[in-house]
Amino acid sequence: MFILLGVIVLLILPMLYKRYVPVGGTEEIQECHNNENVSLVDVRDFHEASRNPVSSAVHIPLPYLARQHNEISKKEVIVIVSDKVLLNLSVRQLKKYGFDVKGYCCKKNTIYSPLSV
Numbered sequence: 207m208f209i210l211l212g213v214i215v216l217l218i219l220p221m222l223y224k225r226y227v228p229v230g231g232t233e234e235i236q237e238c239h240n241n242e243n244v245s246l247v248d249v250r251d252f253h254e255a256s257r258n259p260v261s262s263a264v265h266i267p268l269p270y271l272a273r274q275h276n277e278i279s280k281k282e283v284i285v286i287v288s289d290k291v292l293l294n295l296s297v298r299q300l301k302k303y304g305f306d307v308k309g310y311c312c313k314k315n316t317i318y319s320p321l322s323v
Contacts (some may be wrong), residue, residue: 214313225252228290229297231307238263238311245278249296250313256267259267260286268296275303 215275240246241263248263255265263286266274266297287293289312298306 208237224298225294227294229294229307231308232285235281235284235309238313243280244282244284244308245280246286246311247269247278247283247291247296247300250286250288250293254288254313255322260311260313262298268292268299271296271299275300275305278305282306282308284308288311288314 225286235261238246246263248260248265249268249271251267252265252309255267265281266276266277281304283300285293285296285300285307287296287310293310293312297310300307
């Protein structure tokens with residue numbers, strides 16, 4: 207019984223590590239603006255990015271990052287995210303493809319339309 211429990215814990219730990227342990231070397235940037243040395247990459251989903259767009263960013267949602275990372279022009283990146291879990295997952299994936307993630311900009315949805323009943 208303890209062996210089965212140990213195997214289950216060992217299978218779950220890497221998933222929890224990737225999602226919840228912060229990636230070192232990334233700092234929060236208050237103003238998301240593009241310059242010639244850094245690419246802005248918006249990894250939020252389509253609904254969040256359309257509600258609060260960043261005009262100069264390349265929009266590649268996290269599930270599409272593996273096949274569309276070639277669209278990112280520069281090796282230095284600033285990631286636009288909506289929460290910490292998305293930040294951790296996207297930074298790890300971008301670093302796996304050789305990008306240097308300089309920081310992140312957290313754009314949370316603050317505008318919610320009320321439901322009409």
